[in-house]
Amino acid sequence: MTFGEARDKFIHTWGTLATQWGINRSMAQLHAVLLISPEALSTEDVMEQLQISRGNASMNLRDLMDWGLVYKQLKPGERREFFIAEKDIWKVARQVAKERRRREITPVVEVLNELKAMPADTPEAQEFQRVIGGLSSVVGFADNTLNAVIKAEENWLIGQFLNVFR
């Protein structure tokens, strides 16, 4: 396997994983390209490397910046903008955990808490409360796990689950 093949395989694999978890493929692939690039890249660069349009690149780069995963870099004497990815992978993980928690988990926790306040006065309502309660603890676990990632030091996290292996 040549380096080019390895790079393409990585970009492809990362895009596939992303779509399976509800993230836009182009955004993930753009991120992958920037992650493995030693230098900052221009919009033209990523357009060419991924064969995507200017509009697509512009919008997804902006989303990546919103997620705190990519920074704009201005080079002196250059009018166009360059982009560079956050290189600390654990910081990337913390950032993703933070955003997904904020956007997706927190709203669900709020709805579940609201629903918990409903009376359990019929068999249906009783079963409903049982399910809401159970899901609350599962979602709470997910929420806490994301929180752990957000707040944790890298070493603590890596160690945290090593015992699971042996």
Place this chain on the structure above:
Amino acid sequence: MTFGEARDKFIHTWGTLATQWGINRSMAQLHAVLLISPEALSTEDVMEQLQISRGNASMNLRDLMDWGLVYKQLKPGERREFFIAEKDIWKVARQVAKERRRREITPVVEVLNELKAMPADTPEAQEFQRVIGGLSSVVGFADNTLNAVIKAEENWLIGQFLNVFR
């Protein structure tokens, strides 16, 4: 809020969360309906409650059974099939963790390991290896966390992250 409104809100919220994490909305809503139903439901029942077609119901019920989240139940004297959801929510969580790990995480771990074997003989290849290495440990953490859910007792899991809160 009436019970009907609460039920609808739950079904809607669950469907939204699912799509955000790459799971089909109908499948999640079908699951929600079965979860909160005290008795097993027929295909007709769920078709009516969610206003979906027979084909849609049939395919998604099959998927739910493939995921190990729903069981077929035959009633004596009834020709048609009834469906009942796994009621132990932590078992549901274990099952989902197991399936997503198997379908989505494991293949990525394999590709990352394959890519790790590439030489780091140029600046590009060196940066590439740095990224692959970092992602391996992040994906490894996710993999271990899912594994913990899969293997753990409910009580252990709930306790595991309580310290994060205080």
Place this chain on the structure above:
DNA sequence: AGAAACTTTCAATTTATTTTGAAAGTACAA
């Protein structure tokens, strides 16, 4: 064997998401 009561499949359709590309916008230089 045939009919009744159901379930499954899948090509066609609909809906949702992503992508494009050109117009509009912005910033700088002359």
Place this chain on the structure above:
DNA sequence: TTGTACTTTCAAAATAAATTGAAAGTTTCT
């Protein structure tokens, strides 16, 4: 203030995903 070199926006087009519904399949009963 005009031109140049860019970036952003967004309506339209393309693509992907989900859904439908009717035909085909299955099982059970007579």
